[in-house]
Every structure is written in C-alpha cells, then in structure tokens.
Amino acid sequence: MSETVANSATLRFLAAPTDVGHSGSVDAGTVLVWVDKAAYAAAVGWAKSYCVTAYVGNIHFADPVNSGDMVEVEATVVYTGRSSMHIPTVVSSGDPRGGIPTMRSQCIVILVAVDADGKPTSVISFVPTTALEVHSAMMPWLELGSAKKSWTP
Numbered sequence: 001m002s003e004t005v006a007n008s009a010t011l012r013f014l015a016a017p018t019d020v021g022h023s024g025s026v027d028a029g030t031v032l033v034w035v036d037k038a039a040y041a042a043a044v045g046w047a048k049s050y051c052v053t054a055y056v057g058n059i060h061f062a063d064p065v066n067s068g069d070m071v072e073v074e075a076t077v078v079y080t081g082r083s084s085m086h087i088p089t090v091v092s093s094g095d096p097r098g099g100i101p102t103m104r105s106q107c108i109v110i111l112v113a114v115d116a117d118g119k120p121t122s123v124i125s126f127v128p129t130t131a132l133e134v135h136s137a138m139m140p141w142l143e144l145g146s147a148k149k150s151w152t153p
Helices: 028-047 131-150
Strands: 008-014 051-061 070-076 084-094 102-113
Touching: 008 028, 028 051, 028 070, 028 084, 028 102
Parallel strands: none
Antiparallel strands: 008 070, 051 102, 070 084, 084 102
16 A cells, blocks of 8 residues: 555446446445445545544435446545544546546545544644645535535424
C-alpha cells in the first residue's frame, strides 16, 4: 500500500446482471454498497488506518444504473474533523464502448478513523489549497443545510 496520503478514490467496474433488481435496473441498495466502498477507500487512503462509516445522507438518485453500464464511483475527502472525514461521492455510468458517463447519484458519507481497539483516532487535517477544493469542501454543507431546512417531521 502506498505511503503517500491521497484524498480521493475512484472505483470503475461493469454493472453485472446480478446487480439488477425487480425494477430492471441496479437496486439502490447495491449503489449504496458501491458508495460505501469508494468512500472507505478514500478514507483509508487519507487516514492510513481502519475506518468505520458513521453517516450516509443527502442521497440523490437522479437516474438508474443499468446492467452492462461502465460504472464510476468517485469519493473525495473534502473536510476532516479530529477523527472524521467528510466524503462526497458521485456515481456515474454509461456505455462501456465510450461516451461521457452520466451522473446517476450522489451523497455525502462520513467515516471515522479507529485504532486497533475500535476507538476514534486522529486524522491529518485536510486543508483545501485550490479554489476547486474550497468549493468542494463547502458544497456538501450547503446541500445538507438546504435538505435540513426542507425536511419536516
């Protein structure tokens, strides 16, 4: 495993026929498994320790993923707390023979780095250095805030 700290991970693979549910497209639960795996890879790449998922939210399913699609799941650490990492994820897919992938879903995942005893452990602080990183660091919070305002019990 690499010793350099990376703040992102991208998984690429074909959506299999076994991923398809009753609707004829890939089940939402399967998409969430993919999201969790990509977010975990980004978190471990940043923290260099085992991590656990603490939160998955603000999920937006825009379009279905179909069997045979080339799927790309991008996860990027955009904010760190003492032991937590906030990781927006984007699932895109399209024809494996070429073309531009279409965004299918997106959400925010928060993972916590833990030590051998399962206790939270410190992570290196993420400091955005480019305008894009600053923007990326702010977007999940803005979207989460608007989701909270529009939610009624």
